[in-house]
Amino acid sequence: MTNGDELKVKKTIEKLDFKNIYFSWPSGKEALANCSFSIPGPGLWMLVGRNGSGKSTLFKIISGLLQPQHGEISCNLKSSLMFQNPDHQILLPSCGSDLLHNLPANLTNTQIEIRITELLAEVDLEGLASRPIHTLSGGQKQRLALAGALASESQLLLLDEPTALLDPNNQKMVLRTVKKLCHRSKDPLTAIWITHRLDELDHADGAARMENGKVGKWISGKQLRKSIQPLAVRQV
Numbered sequence: 001m002t003n004g005d006e007l008k009v010k011k012t013i014e015k016l017d018f019k020n021i022y023f024s025w026p027s028g029k030e031a032l033a034n035c036s037f038s039i040p041g042p043g044l045w046m047l048v049g050r051n052g053s054g055k056s057t058l059f060k061i062i063s064g065l066l067q068p069q070h071g072e073i074s075c076n077l078k079s080s081l082m083f084q085n086p087d088h089q090i091l092l093p094s095c096g097s098d099l100l101h102n103l104p105a106n107l108t109n110t111q112i113e114i115r116i117t118e119l120l121a122e123v124d125l126e127g128l129a130s131r132p133i134h135t136l137s138g139g140q141k142q143r144l145a146l147a148g149a150l151a152s153e154s155q156l157l158l159l160d161e162p163t164a165l166l167d168p169n170n171q172k173m174v175l176r177t178v179k180k181l182c183h184r185s186k187d188p189l190t191a192i193w194i195t196h197r198l199d200e201l202d203h204a205d206g207a208a209r210m211e212n213g214k215v216g217k218w219i220s221g222k223q224l225r226k227s228i229q230p231l232a233v234r235q236v
């Protein structure tokens, strides 16, 4: 699969493409500097990088929350952002009601019920439509947030350290669900996953290092883990 350090992926129409993007905060701090990269296609793409290397800023730009000062972005995928803390993104009291506000407005009650059942099954939360949110584990809340992204028909998941606050079992479940969604036969999703947990890199379809506001080349996740493992986890 690899040729030198470069990951070879079947060429598809590129759906997310950054060309020479620059972004500075009002303080003058340059967060992205001549950043160019493309997402090769659907799949699970992981990013690692030191604190302050620009990863979260990159997500805010992809999702349109921030506008770069220079450069060109092509993106024809609808995106959803997901953060470390699921309590920051779940709004309503039960699993079903939280999904409801993400669904298209024109569905009948029967269609809504069917869709909520399907969505919960996709993220391995079958039968939990009426469960109060506060009774869910952190991992279940993250998977409910994934179902919310599916309900709103997002094709691009921007996952900013989604397992940072989870125990190993919940971490595994969230990773398994995202991999499943990125590899399903019908409409596989594209996910960009920021991580400081190097063991997660082994599950990626490709991984890149972010340094000084630039995304490096996509290489295999295992290869990237091996090359940065000698460094301290929060120092990559």
Ligand SMILES: Nc1ncnc2c1ncn2[C@@H]1O[C@H](COP(=O)(O)OP(=O)(O)OP(=O)(O)O)[C@@H](O)[C@H]1O
Binding pocket: 025, 026, 027, 029, 030, 031, 049, 050, 051, 052, 053, 054, 055, 056, 057, 058
């Ligand atoms: N709201 C803000 N206002 C001003 N500067 C900011 C703001 N958010 C981030 N920065 C700066 O932009 C740079 C990139 O920050 P960013 O949060 O994108 O890094 P990161 O790679 O996500 O780091 P971490 O691994 O700690 O989450 C840093 O120098 C940071 O201090």
Ligand SMILES: [Mg+2]
Binding pocket: 055, 056, 057, 160
């Ligand atoms: Mg960050």
